[in-house]
Amino acid sequence: MRPRLLLALAAALVLVPAALLLAFRMPEFGAHPLPYGDAATALMLHERHVTNMVSGVNFDLRAIDTLGEEIMLLAAVGGAVMLLRGARGEGGQRRAAAIPGRPIPRRSEAVVLLCRLLAPVTLLFGLYVVLHAQLTPGGGFQGGVIIASAMLLVWLGEGYAAWRRMLPGPLLHALEGGGAALYALAGLAGLALGDAFLANVLPPGESGSLLSGGLIPLLNLGVALAVAGGFAMLFLEFLEETRAPEEGEE
Amino acid sequence: MSPLPWLVAAWLFGIGLYGIVTSRNYLHLIGCLSVVQSATYVLLLSAGFRWGAGPPIFQDQPPGSLVVDPVVQALVLTDIVVGAAVTALLLVLVLQVHKRRGTVDPDALRPLDR
Structure with missing residues (x-):
């Protein structure tokens, strides 16, 4: 028997009864007071004029946690890119990877048409989700991933070479780093005005308008740029992994 | 009825952990890790649920209406983003x-043997 299984069985002897006991002792599902949620809702609604409470919590009450999350994302993407590049270095090829003797089939016209129609619409939808972070469901993380999907649709429809021309690597690096920097620098505004780091110092605006929520739209923009750049960069590095090494590379 | 959401979370955690323990392939293991993580989503969202309450969005419902807990929903959002980034890093590894x-195969790898 493998040591992993032995360890798991030993742990399960203690943890399974404990989990079952807890499950039956937990508060009544859906019928217990939610003091923190109610306090956060009242604060966001009346003092920050935000209508999407989840964004309000993430980018105002827990803004420092979200900065940590943002930096964790940056570190994970940076680590992945560094490991994938290895000795390959920064050199990237602008042609698609090809295996000798195997022809690359042409993309079907239906795929090209569909991608050309969908990519701009997806990009627009992503921007909409980012800009309405404090109003309707969505925000920087969700919108950033949608924008990254629009970038991948360009790859699917136009092919690798055109994709690299339209979205060069340095642009993606700038999006990733610039977005994280925008978030951190926006936090300094509070310090400059004698308040706490990441304090929401901008006026709350009118409830339901695009400019409500003070600092929240700006922080969302930073997160969206970083997420879009980061996920597109990961995809680029995974694609680079499929091509044959050049002379002098690993 | 009452303990059902908590049992679902425990079940998801359990099957994911079983997969991690018995896995013979790291790709499969990372998939199991995602299942374990989804148990935390179920647990957090269940903890913030309230019967008869709407979503914590006031764009189309009057201020003061009963809503579910936005704090745990924000935590789940953080959880999902961290999960996606960590999954990418693990796949690279x-x-x-x-x-x-x-x-x-995790069992075929021994530390320090070349």
Whole structure:
């Protein structure tokens, strides 16, 4: 028997009864007071004029946690890119990877048409989700991933070479780093005005308008740029992994 | 009825952990890790649920209406983002392990043997 299984069985002897006991002792599902949620809702609604409470919590009450999350994302993407590049270095090829003797089939016209129609619409939808972070469901993380999907649709429809021309690597690096920097620098505004780091110092605006929520739209923009750049960069590095090494590379 | 959401979370955690323990392939193991993580989503969202309450969005419902807990929903959002980034990093590690050792079976890997 493998040591992993032995360890798991030993742990399960203690943890399974404990989990079952807890499950039956937990508060009544859906019928217990939610003091923190109610306090956060009242604060966001009346003092920050935000209508999407989840964004309000993430980018105002827990803004420092979200900065940590943002930096964790940056570190994970940076680590992945560094490991994938290895000795390959920064050199990237602008042609698609090809295996000798195997022809690359042409993309079907239906795929090209569909991608050309969908990519701009997806990009627009992503921007909409980012800009309405404090109003309707969505925000920087969700919108950033949608924008990254629009970038991948360009790859699917136009092919690798055109994709690299339209979205060069340095642009993606700038999006990733610039977005994280925008978030951190926006936090300094509070310090400059004698308040706490990441304090929401901008006026709350009118409830339901695009400019409500003070600092929240700006922080969302930073997160969206970083997420879009980061996920597109990961995809680029995974694609680079499929091509044959050049002379002098690993 | 009452303990059902908590039992679902425990079940998801359990099957994911079983997969991690018995896995013979790191790619499969990372999938199991995602299942374990989804248990935390169920647990957090259940903890913030309230019968008869709407979503914590006031764009189309009057201020003061009863809503579910937005704090745990924000935590789940954080959880999902962290999960996606960590999954990408783990997949890269699997790729490197396969390149250097030619296997992705956790049992076939021994530390420091070349």
